[in-house]
Each structure stands twice: as C-alpha cells, then as structure tokens.
Amino acid sequence: MAKGSILVTGGAGYIGAQMALTLAEAGYEPVILDDLLTGHRAAVDALPFVEGDVGDVRLVTDLLARYQPVGVLHFAGVSQAGQSVEQPALYYDRNLVRSLALLDALRTLPTLPAFVFSSSAAVYGEPAALPIREDHPCAPVNPYGATKLAVEGALEAYGTAYGLRWAALRYFNAAGADPQGRSGECHEPETHLIPLALQAAAGLRPPLNIHGRDYDTPDGTCIRDYVHVADLCRAHLLALENLIQGSPVGCVNLGGGTGRSVLEVIAVVGRVTGQTVPVADAPRRAGDPARLVADITRAKQILGWEPAMSDLDTIIGHAWTWEKQKHGTA
Ligand SMILES: NC(=O)c1ccc[n+]([C@@H]2O[C@H](COP(=O)([O-])OP(=O)(O)OC[C@H]3O[C@@H](n4cnc5c(N)ncnc54)[C@H](O)[C@@H]3O)[C@@H](O)[C@H]2O)c1
Incomplete structure (x- = not known):
C-alpha cells in the first residue's frame, strides 16, 4: 500500500525525474506536474503525469483536491544563471511568481503538505569563507539566485504564519545519472x-x-562541488520524511x-x-x-x-x- 501521494513539480526534468523514480521505489505515489518547458515526458513515462503549469492555480487546486498529497517537492523552474541576467522577467515569473501561486494553492487543503524546495548555492553569491555554511551571508549575484532566495523567504514566512513545514535544499552542482540508467541529464542547451x-x-x-x-x-x-543526483534524491526523501514526522528542516546545503x-x-x-x-x-x-x-x-x-x-x-x-x-x- 502506497505511503501517500507526493506532488513532484518539474518531475519531467533532470533531478525531478530521478526523484519521482526514487519516491516510487520508496513506496510513495509520485504525481508529476510539468509543463515540459525543459523537461521530457519520456523521462517518466511509467508514472502519473499531468502536463501543466505550477502557476495555474485552478489546475493545481484541482490536482491537490484529487490526490491530497502528503508532500510537495518543488523542482519546477528555470535555472541558467547567465540567462537570468539577460531575461530577469522570465526568472522572476517562473521561479518566484509561480512558486507563490503554488504555495497559495496549497493553502486550499485542510492540512498543508510538507514542502521541499529546490534552492541553490546561487543564493550565496561570491563566497566570503569556504567551505560555505548555511549561515554564510546570502548576496546573490544574479536574478536566478535572487529568485531562489526570495522563495526561501516566503517559505520561512509561510512557516511562521500558516504552519508550513518546509525545507529549502541548496544544491551545489547536481551531476551524474540514474545508477540503473533510467534517467539523466538532457538540458537544451546544455550548460553543465x-x-x-x-x-x-x-x-x-x-x-x-x-x-x-x-x-x-x-x-x-x-x-x-559536484553531488550525484541519486545522493540528492536520497536527501530529498530524508527531508520529506523528517517534515512529515514533524521535525523542522529549513535551509540545508547539498554538495559532495x-x-x-x-x-x-x-x-x-x-x-x-x-x-x-x-x-x-x-x-x-x-x-x-x-x-x-x-x-x-x-x-x-x-x-x-x-x-x-x-x-x-x-x-x-x-x-x-x-x-x-x-x-x-x-
Ligand atoms: N541542476 C543543478 O545543478 C541545480 C543546482 C541547483 C538548483 N537546481 C534547481 O533544481 C531544480 C531542477 O533542476 P534541473 O536541473 O532538474 O532542471 P530541469 O530544467 O531539467 O527541470 C526543471 C523542470 O521544471 C519544468 N518547469 C519549469 N517551469 C515550470 C512551470 N511553471 N510549471 C511546470 N513545470 C515547469 C521544466 O519543464 C522541467 O521539466 C530547478 O529548480 C533548479 O533551479 C538545479
């Protein structure tokens, strides 16, 4: 019997697809929401999939009502630092505005699901001390990092005001592929x-x-600092289960x-x-x-x-x- 359903936004992307496979193996029912901007339907063809936008409040509200997820893993977003300097509007819209729409849709549920957010080392900017700890000052040097930091701020505030249980996992360089060869990196254009x-x-x-x-x-x-995508996914599962059991997580670095x-x-x-x-x-x-x-x-x-x-x-x-x-x- 499944342990509960988990909404995986951006689950047709590189890390989200690996996560959906990991969740299914761990006994959860992953439900993928992805608009295929950069993702690939074939990456997760055996799993429940809904093509759509996390910013589509009506669609997301319906999905939440149907599946009543115990957790949401929010991978959906755009993530090229250089592109974010040239097209900040795209980054503020996709990474911040649509994340806020998702968070507000969650508030329609009787119980808020545990929420795990794909943050990034880009929140820190130029490091003043190494290795970088979570209490290092956050001074992003591009709109990509700024939007990730802004979502972290919203999570903290929603936690305080509405009791949202959340984790913001700050990945360094995600790398590698599924050890069983089922999924891997397929960005277009590739920048990694x-x-x-x-x-x-x-x-x-x-x-x-x-x-x-x-x-x-x-x-x-x-x-x-390179971290294997399978290690990242194991960390997400642990964060999710900590939150489901009521233990706070907050901001956590994930690197090798x-x-x-x-x-x-x-x-x-x-x-x-x-x-x-x-x-x-x-x-x-x-x-x-x-x-x-x-x-x-x-x-x-x-x-x-x-x-x-x-x-x-x-x-x-x-x-x-x-x-x-x-x-x-x-
Ligand atoms: N890859 C890395 O090294 C790395 C490092 C730090 C943080 N991150 C973050 O991790 C997350 C996943 O990264 P990735 O490398 O798997 O990227 P990816 O581009 O492969 O996956 C992102 C997925 O989100 C989907 N998406 C984008 N906007 C959407 C929307 N509005 N609604 C629904 N789906 C949408 C895309 O179609 C894609 O499938 C991103 O948020 C990224 O910023 C990645």
Missing part, C-alpha cells in the same frame, strides 16, 4: 560541465571551452563536500571514456567565483545524510553510460 565534456569527448560537439585558467586555484581553473577543478573533471572524463577531451581556452565568465564548496555538516546532522556516490569517478561513470544510451551508442 560534465555532459559538455562527455559530449566533446564523444565528438558530438566542438571543443570544450575552459572559461579562465588564471583563477587563484592550484591549476588555475574554477573549483566546484569536496571541490574539484575543471581540469580534474576533464581528466576523469578522459579516463572514463578512454578519449581525450578536446578543449579551447575562453575568457572568464562574469560572476563565476573561483571556488564554490559546500559545508555539508548540517545535512549530516539534520537529515543523517552523507553523499555515497558523489566521487567524480562514479558521477562521470554513470553520466557516461547515460550519454551513450541517449545518443544510441551504448
């Missing part, structure tokens, strides 16, 4: 380093741009807890694929800090979570299996 490097190694795209080799890091390239440079990623991609990754030097990108590394102590303490698959070899191994499958070369 690991799929770009894998596709360049496979000859599917031009040489990989290295945006700056003159950062203050051991090899001069930017350092990021280790920084890896662009050149280190490229070296592992070369080793895993057996190909040399063709590269080209490119200028630094505005707003790209030299290092972003999570302090994951709070996730360990509050959720009892530790990354188990977030070493680069495992992440890139799974991502490579997925890329080969996606391009029909497996």
Whole structure:
C-alpha cells in the first residue's frame, strides 16, 4: 500500500525525474506536474503525469483536491544563471511568481503538505569563507539566485504564519545519472560541465571551452562541488520524511563536500571514456567565483545524510553510460 501521494513539480526534468523514480521505489505515489518547458515526458513515462503549469492555480487546486498529497517537492523552474541576467522577467515569473501561486494553492487543503524546495548555492553569491555554511551571508549575484532566495523567504514566512513545514535544499552542482540508467541529464542547451565534456569527448560537439585558467586555484581553473543526483534524491526523501514526522528542516546545503577543478573533471572524463577531451581556452565568465564548496555538516546532522556516490569517478561513470544510451551508442 502506497505511503501517500507526493506532488513532484518539474518531475519531467533532470533531478525531478530521478526523484519521482526514487519516491516510487520508496513506496510513495509520485504525481508529476510539468509543463515540459525543459523537461521530457519520456523521462517518466511509467508514472502519473499531468502536463501543466505550477502557476495555474485552478489546475493545481484541482490536482491537490484529487490526490491530497502528503508532500510537495518543488523542482519546477528555470535555472541558467547567465540567462537570468539577460531575461530577469522570465526568472522572476517562473521561479518566484509561480512558486507563490503554488504555495497559495496549497493553502486550499485542510492540512498543508510538507514542502521541499529546490534552492541553490546561487543564493550565496561570491563566497566570503569556504567551505560555505548555511549561515554564510546570502548576496546573490544574479536574478536566478535572487529568485531562489526570495522563495526561501516566503517559505520561512509561510512557516511562521500558516504552519508550513518546509525545507529549502541548496544544491551545489547536481551531476551524474540514474545508477540503473533510467534517467539523466538532457538540458537544451546544455550548460553543465560534465555532459559538455562527455559530449566533446564523444565528438558530438566542438571543443570544450575552459572559461579562465588564471583563477587563484592550484591549476588555475574554477573549483566546484559536484553531488550525484541519486545522493540528492536520497536527501530529498530524508527531508520529506523528517517534515512529515514533524521535525523542522529549513535551509540545508547539498554538495559532495569536496571541490574539484575543471581540469580534474576533464581528466576523469578522459579516463572514463578512454578519449581525450578536446578543449579551447575562453575568457572568464562574469560572476563565476573561483571556488564554490559546500559545508555539508548540517545535512549530516539534520537529515543523517552523507553523499555515497558523489566521487567524480562514479558521477562521470554513470553520466557516461547515460550519454551513450541517449545518443544510441551504448
Ligand atoms: N541542476 C543543478 O545543478 C541545480 C543546482 C541547483 C538548483 N537546481 C534547481 O533544481 C531544480 C531542477 O533542476 P534541473 O536541473 O532538474 O532542471 P530541469 O530544467 O531539467 O527541470 C526543471 C523542470 O521544471 C519544468 N518547469 C519549469 N517551469 C515550470 C512551470 N511553471 N510549471 C511546470 N513545470 C515547469 C521544466 O519543464 C522541467 O521539466 C530547478 O529548480 C533548479 O533551479 C538545479
């Protein structure tokens, strides 16, 4: 017997699809709501799916009344920092206005479901201290981070005023693919380093741009914190279950807890694929800090979570299996 239904917004996207599979395996009934802006229906073809917009109050209210979810996992949104600088209206609308509409639709239910929000390391901006703890000042440097922070603020206020039980999980760099090969990253255009490097190694795209080799890091390239998508989903499940049981969660960093440079990623991609990754030097990108590394102590303490698959070899191994499958070369 199912443990209850869970509304998964953005469940046809990269992380949401993996989460829907994780929920089904854990005995929940995931119900996916996605407008397919960047998601793929095929990613979750065996699961209950509703095509629609989280900002469509009537649709969402009907869905909530029908399924009476015990939890909502809110992945839906747009997430390219650079694009958010050029198109802030899109980001404020999709990430903030529609999230607020979703939160208000939840208030039509007799009992508010537990709410887990996909936040981001982008809320912090340029780090003043490393590794970054949750109490680091939040000073986003782009509209993407600003909209994530604004939703966090709404969650806190709704918690105080309406008793909403919430978690805002601040992911660093989500990476890897389903260990069983059922889902993985499929962004269009792709902006994430690991799929770009894998596709360049496979000859599917031009040489990989290295945006700056003159950062203050051991090899001069930017350092990021990669966390396996399966580890992320396990953390969501733990956050959800904590909230359902009445334990507060709040803001929690999710990262692998280790920084890896662009050149280190490229070296592992070369080793895993057996190909040399063709590269080209490119200028630094505005707003790209030299290092972003999570302090994951709070996730360990509050959720009892530790990354188990977030070493680069495992992440890139799974991502490579997925890329080969996606391009029909497996
Ligand atoms: N991928 C990362 O490294 C990363 C890091 C930090 C935070 N996040 C956040 O995690 C979430 C998921 O990221 P992802 O990489 O899976 O992105 P994605 O683009 O693959 O998935 C987002 C999904 O949301 C859907 N969507 C967008 N707006 C919608 C709307 N108004 N109504 C219904 N569906 C809508 C899209 O169609 C897509 O399926 C996003 O909120 C993102 O900001 C991702």
